[in-house]
Amino acid sequence: MAMALDFSGLEPASLRQHSYSDPAAHWEPQCSFPLPKVADLDGFQKAAVDLLKPAHGTTTLAFEFQGGIIVAADSRASMGQYISSQSVKKILEINPYLLGTMAGGAADCQFWQRNLGTRCRLHELANKRRISVAGASKLLANTLYSYRGMGLSMGTMIAGWDETGPALFYVDSEGGRTKGTLFSVGSGSTYAYGILDSGYKFEMSVEEAVELGRRAIYHATFRDGASGGVASVYHIGPQGWKKISGDDVSELHYQYYPPESQASAPDVVEEQPMQQG
């Protein structure tokens, strides 16, 4: 039988939970972090970012329509000019009915959305009902606001289906939180907006909406060097989220522009004879 030993001395101070008997505990973020003892903290953080080049993520989108919400993203992460991964999960499954997206610092998004999942579960246990999307996004936004100015980099969308129906919020590391029906975040977002805005109709069917999301990510990866890899598409309905597709964007290119009709593909370079004399 395993002994119960007291390891509180080994726990990092930041992760000790505040007690529920302290009413102010709910207002404070649940983690605190050690800081380096330097006079110029901002300079240190800038230098650390330049040195370590934490992985950044890049084209994500989400929109509401008559059939629920579509969430789509690419999967490329870059550290400086190096593509550090082509298989990053940028659509984070917070719980079976809430999705979050990743843009900006990969570690920041992963950690704080995992923390959000924990707090949503605690809410369910404490209140005997699921947390609303508005509530979940507010928890995250309040946490990020308390770290405002510290150098966190996150542009995330929280999407889900609760008692009020589908809901979509954009939350970022500046502490902003905005409700909306269509968002795209990341370096490739401008390209995705072009496709989304021209093809969007609220009355779309689920298949049309999924295809619109997929195409918007494909076009963003085509033009943005920092986006690429696999285009993932999720659908959120009344029963929660479901992953619909994950397609390599280079294969999507040849699906949309088959080899026989390459001439109609954008920006295709015809083979030129070599320059002479």
Added chain:
Amino acid sequence: MARGFKEHATWSPYENNGGTCVAIAGLDYCIVAADTRLSLGYSILTRGHSKLFKLSDTAVMASSGFQADVRTLQKNLEARQKGYYHQHGKPMSCPGMAQLLSNTLYYKRFFPYYSFNVLGGLDTEGKGCVYTYDAVGSYERTGYSTQGSGAELIMPILDNQLKSASPLLYPPRETATPLTEQEALEIVKDTFASATERQIYTGDGLEIVVINKDGIHKEYLDLKKD
């Protein structure tokens, strides 16, 4: 007068000791490898420094970057692993260790460990798993990875030779490499030999660890010392 702060204009708490790490996941094995050169600027401090660290019978970590931070990170994880073992009566699984490493790295988000890690081992079903990290803790399970100075030379070869599918494709496909243990070992040895030719921080020696159902098997070979 500075209030206990270091104010020397060019002092930095970090150094880069170089080195390269690789991990490859197979269907029933995992290979973790790293070179043994420890550098500082243009100097070689030692040719025999191990970057590998056994966390449990099913998890081995390899880290490049600043070796003082790497050593502290290894000690921290070892203490947590031992605590878990004594508290729960069994060793931590590799996926559990992977998340622990991510949280440990993120805890120092504002004064990061200058450590680029790959974690390799067997998951709870006995299949090979590799987890790759950035310095502040973002992580993902992949079929293979490299970190460190030679990563940009080695990664394209692994992309080309290992034929692993992306974990994000849907319907899902197997992400571990279909190659046999021997084939994967040959690729590891070849890639390090190639990286040694074109990278000043990679060389001297290569430590390879193979984890499979028979346990952990370690191998060492020499690399060019120039």
